[in-house]
Amino acid sequence: MITEKVTILGGGNGAIAAAADLSLAGNDVTLFEFENFADNISEIINRQEIELSGCIGKSTVPIMKITHDISVAVKDADIIFLIIPSMFHHIYADILFDQLSDGQHLVIFPGTFGALDMYNRMRSKGLSVDITISESDALPYAARRQGENKIHIFNKLPAFGVGTFPSVRTNEAIAQIRKYFPAAIPLKNVLESGLNNANPALHPLGVLLNVGRIEYSKGNFYYYEEGFTNSVAHTVETLDKERLALGKILNLDLPDLATGLQDANYGPKGDLWETINGSRALTPILGPTFVGNRYLTEDIPIGLNMWASLAKQFNLKTPLIDSTITIGEVVCKLESSVYRRSNISCGIDKMSIAELNDYVTNRNL
Numbered sequence: 018m019i020t021e022k023v024t025i026l027g028g029g030n031g032a033i034a035a036a037a038d039l040s041l042a043g044n045d046v047t048l049f050e051f052e053n054f055a056d057n058i059s060e061i062i063n064r065q066e067i068e069l070s071g072c073i074g075k076s077t078v079p080i081m082k083i084t085h086d087i088s089v090a091v092k093d094a095d096i097i098f099l100i101i102p103s104m105f106h107h108i109y110a111d112i113l114f115d116q117l118s119d120g121q122h123l124v125i126f127p128g129t130f131g132a133l134d135m136y137n138r139m140r141s142k143g144l145s146v147d148i149t150i151s152e153s154d155a156l157p158y159a160a161r162r163q164g165e166n167k168i169h170i171f172n173k174l175p176a177f178g179v180g181t182f183p184s185v186r187t188n189e190a191i192a193q194i195r196k197y198f199p200a201a202i203p204l205k206n207v208l209e210s211g212l213n214n215a216n217p218a219l220h221p222l223g224v225l226l227n228v229g230r231i232e233y234s235k236g237n238f239y240y241y242e243e244g245f246t247n248s249v250a251h252t253v254e255t256l257d258k259e260r261l262a263l264g265k266i267l268n269l270d271l272p273d274l275a276t277g278l279q280d281a282n283y284g285p286k287g288d289l290w291e292t293i294n295g296s297r298a299l300t301p302i303l304g305p306t307f308v309g310n311r312y313l314t315e316d317i318p319i320g321l322n323m324w325a326s327l328a329k330q331f332n333l334k335t336p337l338i339d340s341t342i343t344i345g346e347v348v349c350k351l352e353s354s355v356y357r358r359s360n361i362s363c364g365i366d367k368m369s370i371a372e373l374n375d376y377v378t379n380r381n382l
Contacts (some may be wrong), residue, residue, distance in 0.1 A: 021196065024049065024094040025103040026109060028057040031126060033168045034160040035100055037067040037078045039197055049081040049090035057287060058083070061167030071170035087112050091121070096193055099125045100156070102311055103319045104203070106131045107138055107356050114139035119146045122193055124179075124283040128152020130323050130363055132182040133217035137364035151190045154178040154213035155281060157198055159298050172298035174281045176200050180210030183380035186327070209269050216255045217320025218274050220312035222341045223249050228247040228348055236306040241299040250290035252337075257289075259335040263324060266331050269369065313349040317342055318357040330366060 021044050025036050028050035040046045042072060050058050061067055062083050069076045084090050091097055099109055106125070125131045132150040146366040159172040177200055181190040184206040194201045204210050227244040238244065264271035272280065275289040283299055284292035305312045321342050328335040360366040365373055375381055
């Protein structure tokens with residue numbers, strides 16, 4: 018077996034799960050985390066190992082290469098996986114634009130239009146090399162830390178979609194990603210992967226409908242188990258119809274939220290409530306335990322805000338998405354300085370649908 022040089026950027030649940038899983042598979046993995054967040058992985062650094070448990074088995078996995086130096090992390094990497102909350106993508110764009118080399122492949126898990134946003138930001142800062150950026154529509158793992166160097170994987174997706182920018186490189190990009198994640202399925206482009214991400218539809222509105230319970234519970238709240246009632250599911254499904262309508266305008270045939278979750282092995286066939294209620298992967302997950310959780314602070318300014326900006330650009334009314342953004346930003350006291358993803362930040366706000374499709378296909382400027 019040929020050992021590949023794999024870099025993982027990030028120190029959260031998804032990044033730790035990927036570092037353990039890909040190291041266990043025999044890859045030469047380098048894990049990067051910012052020095053000011055070193056406490057997040059201090060025990061992994063000290064022990065140089067991750068204790069892995071869950072659906073892919075139980076193992077103690079050596080992690081020999083951990084760095085806080087981005088130049089060391091990405092140098093000569095065969096592939097770079099950025100696995101962080103999407104509200105921090107712009108921070109990585111600022112440190113990667115002059116560190117990447119011609120031909121390198123950056124893969125964002127998940128993207129939520131991060132490929133367009135990061136490329137536009139890096140280009141504005143002086144990106145001078147030709148890179149490929151892919152993004153998934155979902156994190157390949159449902160995982161939670163259960164100790165300072167312990168990660169438990171509840172579910173490893175049997176399939177997830179990947180869009181590539183530019184999409185003319187899809188075949189080459191997917192072939193490379195499948196060396197590490199055979200479950201990757203090619204999507205039409207990064208517009209499809211951005212709209213296929215379930216989280217902005219699944220999280221914010223349902224959480225807002227449970228705000229009182231979340232605050233009253235003082236940390237003992239299970240969103241999918243107790244918060245996702247029939248009425249909540251119906252309201253979320255109504256918001257999801259606005260996402261599907263936006264997809265049609267962009268010439269995309271998107272699955273509804275329930276079907277997408279079923280395809281990812283998150284629950285049984287049925288409507289959205291039946292899928293969530295029967296999910297062995299989602300219902301055991303604790304949280305959100307406070308209102309400032311990323312279910313609001315990430316999925317509203319990054320996910321819903323991006324969808325709303327595209328809808329407005331192409332004259333589609335999205336009243337439920339717009340209302341969720343307005344109420345959610347008040348509830349979680351989102352500051353005006355918080356980074357918000359939009360058609361403007363992605364550099365596509367002046368494009369017609371034809372121009373946008375040409376851009377995501379060929380990256381012609």
